[in-house]
Amino acid sequence: MSEADFIARLRAIATDPAARGLADDTAVLGDLVLTHDMIVEGVHFLPDDRPQDVAWKLVAVNLSDIAAKGAEPLGVLIGYSLSGDAAWDAAFAAGLDEVLGRYAVPLLGGDTVGIPAGAPRSFGLTAIGKAPASGAPARSGVRPGDQLWVTGTIGNAGVGLAMRLGEIDANETCLAAYRRPLPQLAFGQAIAPHVHAMMDISDGLLIDAERMARASGCDITLMIEAVPLSAALLSVRPDVLDTRLAAATAGDDYQLLFAADPGAAATVRDVAAQTGIAVTPVGHAGVGEGIGLVHKAQRVALPVRLGFMH
Amino acid sequence: MSEADFIARLRAIATDPAARGLADDTAVLGDLVLTHDMIVEGVHFLPDDRPQDVAWKLVAVNLSDIAAKGAEPLGVLIGYSLSGDAAWDAAFAAGLDEVLGRYAVPLLGGDTVGIPAGAPRSFGLTAIGKAPASGAPARSGVRPGDQLWVTGTIGNAGVGLAMRLGEIDANETCLAAYRRPLPQLAFGQAIAPHVHAMMDISDGLLIDAERMARASGCDITLMIEAVPLSAALLSVRPDVLDTRLAAATAGDDYQLLFAADPGAAATVRDVAAQTGIAVTPVGHAGVGEGIGLVHKAQRVALPVRLGFMH
Numbered sequence: 001m002s003e004a005d006f007i008a009r010l011r012a013i014a015t016d017p018a019a020r021g022l023a024d025d026t027a028v029l030g031d032l033v034l035t036h037d038m039i040v041e042g043v044h045f046l047p048d049d050r051p052q053d054v055a056w057k058l059v060a061v062n063l064s065d066i067a068a069k070g071a072e073p074l075g076v077l078i079g080y081s082l083s084g085d086a087a088w089d090a091a092f093a094a095g096l097d098e099v100l101g102r103y104a105v106p107l108l109g110g111d112t113v114g115i116p117a118g119a120p121r122s123f124g125l126t127a128i129g130k131a132p133a134s135g136a137p138a139r140s141g142v143r144p145g146d147q148l149w150v151t152g153t154i155g156n157a158g159v160g161l162a163m164r165l166g167e168i169d170a171n172e173t174c175l176a177a178y179r180r181p182l183p184q185l186a187f188g189q190a191i192a193p194h195v196h197a198m199m200d201i202s203d204g205l206l207i208d209a210e211r212m213a214r215a216s217g218c219d220i221t222l223m224i225e226a227v228p229l230s231a232a233l234l235s236v237r238p239d240v241l242d243t244r245l246a247a248a249t250a251g252d253d254y255q256l257l258f259a260a261d262p263g264a265a266a267t268v269r270d271v272a273a274q275t276g277i278a279v280t281p282v283g284h285a286g287v288g289e290g291i292g293l294v295h296k297a298q299r300v301a302l303p304v305r306l307g308f309m310h
Numbered sequence: 311m312s313e314a315d316f317i318a319r320l321r322a323i324a325t326d327p328a329a330r331g332l333a334d335d336t337a338v339l340g341d342l343v344l345t346h347d348m349i350v351e352g353v354h355f356l357p358d359d360r361p362q363d364v365a366w367k368l369v370a371v372n373l374s375d376i377a378a379k380g381a382e383p384l385g386v387l388i389g390y391s392l393s394g395d396a397a398w399d400a401a402f403a404a405g406l407d408e409v410l411g412r413y414a415v416p417l418l419g420g421d422t423v424g425i426p427a428g429a430p431r432s433f434g435l436t437a438i439g440k441a442p443a444s445g446a447p448a449r450s451g452v453r454p455g456d457q458l459w460v461t462g463t464i465g466n467a468g469v470g471l472a473m474r475l476g477e478i479d480a481n482e483t484c485l486a487a488y489r490r491p492l493p494q495l496a497f498g499q500a501i502a503p504h505v506h507a508m509m510d511i512s513d514g515l516l517i518d519a520e521r522m523a524r525a526s527g528c529d530i531t532l533m534i535e536a537v538p539l540s541a542a543l544l545s546v547r548p549d550v551l552d553t554r555l556a557a558a559t560a561g562d563d564y565q566l567l568f569a570a571d572p573g574a575a576a577t578v579r580d581v582a583a584q585t586g587i588a589v590t591p592v593g594h595a596g597v598g599e600g601i602g603l604v605h606k607a608q609r610v611a612l613p614v615r616l617g618f619m620h
Contacts, residue, residue: 001396016416027418086311106326108337124434
């Protein structure tokens with residue numbers, strides 16, 4: 001059974017409105033948001049990734065979901081598989097302490113299990129957050145005419161992964177983006193009252209924008225030349241269409257994608273300035289379905305692979 | 311690193327009062343209780359256990375923690391590893407639907423990941439509950455002089471596991487206790503206002519009573535001849551001390567262990583009668599530390615292994 005088939009089965013079970021049809025970043029239960037993400041060795045991280053970085057990523061990817069709902073994190077519960085490598089486990093615990101301290105998020109509980117020798121490490125994290133007073137923005141709220149924005153830059157982590165795999169020479173900015181993504185908590189909380197829809201970009205800008213369009217019942221056109229790329233990325237890749245498509249289909253960005261009324265653009269820029277986060281308009285929503293790409297006013301065919309499927 | 315060593319590291323991180331020192335069944339955040347338990351193939355369930363039963367157990371063990379805090383379950387989030395066996399996954403989804411329906415608990419969200427071929431299945435579940443108005447009873451609230459009680463009967467699941475392993479002839483009651491434990495939600499909610507401490511018995515009566523005594527800073531004496539054994543268990547085991555010690559050190563009972571003032575005994579029996587749950591006084595708390603066993607007024611040495619360590 002594919003992941004999509006299994007999720008379809010779960011959707012048939014998850015009929016409570018709080019589940020948001022399993023189609024949002026988090027569940028919304030009263031004024032709480034709740035999310036649970038797993039990471040598996042060999043799938044979501046490399047066996048030789050530093051355990052401190054694995055702990056960071058486990059927490060960061062969940063806090064990124066909390067950020068996407070404009071919520072304030074209240075705590076996390078961890079599911080940890082002990083592999084019998086004491087140094088690895090100790091380093092993981094140190095990384096966990098570091099990332100929780102950085103975001104001032106308490107560890108509330110969890111479970112620790114031994115796993116058979118040679119089995120891949122598998123970790124789960126549940127994060128709980130307090131929704132903003134204005135309500136947790138859904139993915140499904142985009143309105144035709146909305147402007148689409150992203151925070152930060154896109155594609156650094158994908159290049160960082162290529163660096164980790166030895167495919168290209170390393171630079172610290174892209175490696176750090178892969179190893180230690182930074183959930184946009186402060187910006188998410190500040191912008192939430194001003195958006196119609198918001199989600200985090202975890203599997204790639206194109207695939208996540210396509211999900212947002214589908215959830216909202218509209219189409220989204222992205223101007224591929226507007227997608228913000230970092231100087232670090234452009235120092236190792238030429239600024240051509242292929243580079244931009246690669247960046248927009250790489251996963252692990254953990255930036256925010258949000259939709260707002262075009263008339264709110266000045267407010268969006270004010271919030272960005274106040275929180276010190278770069279924001280870039282990358283497209284708009286229309287009446288239709290799916291996503292479309294334009295590059296310098298020319299329509300561009302969608303790549304076969306829109307992002308990371310796992 | 312042993313599980314105990316790793317948990318000690320986590321305890322050093324989990325300093326927020328809501329974590330209850332990682333020494334209780336759940337975290338308590340405002341009026342919510344939160345728990346996360348994992349089960350791993352080959353550790354917590356057998357590779358040839360029925361997937362419907364694995365789903366049942368995953369949910370039941372977490373709801374048992376909610377029951378132990380007298381809480382009402384509000385929902386669960388699942389972490390699921392897809393193994394590529396479509397029939398297995400479909401049967402698991404059917405079991406999940408069944409157990410959630412049985413306890414009227416909504417599925418709120420979660421995550422699904424592919425795992426490498428041959429890796430053991432590993433599942434996590436987070437359960438969220440609403441604490442009783444009287445507060446969620448801790449493990450640590452036992453007072454010297456308290457009477458200790460258990461619900462139901464003890465040891466059925468351990469005998470059921472032996473049956474599953476082909477060690478003894480099967481009977482349905484013990485097999486069902488192993489396959490489909492029944493969290494004591496209704497009784498837990500009803501008794502919570504009347505107890506000083508409560509926890510669920512997941513790893514064995516003796517080890518869990520020892521944890522309760524340690525958390526409470528008192529000792530607990532258990533009358534081993536009073537531990538309630540089922541007729542089904544006694545149909546395959548003789549009623550001798552060894553049988554009673556085996557039952558009291560087997561895991562997976564998911565009954566409740568609670569402490570109450572001896573003067574509340576009539577109330578405890580009333581609640582039991584109203585909810586249709588058997589309760590049995592099995593001991594008392596005193597000034598001291600650790601647990602002690604008596605059998606027909608004779609002190610009995612503690613077995614080397616008090617329960618299931620994992």
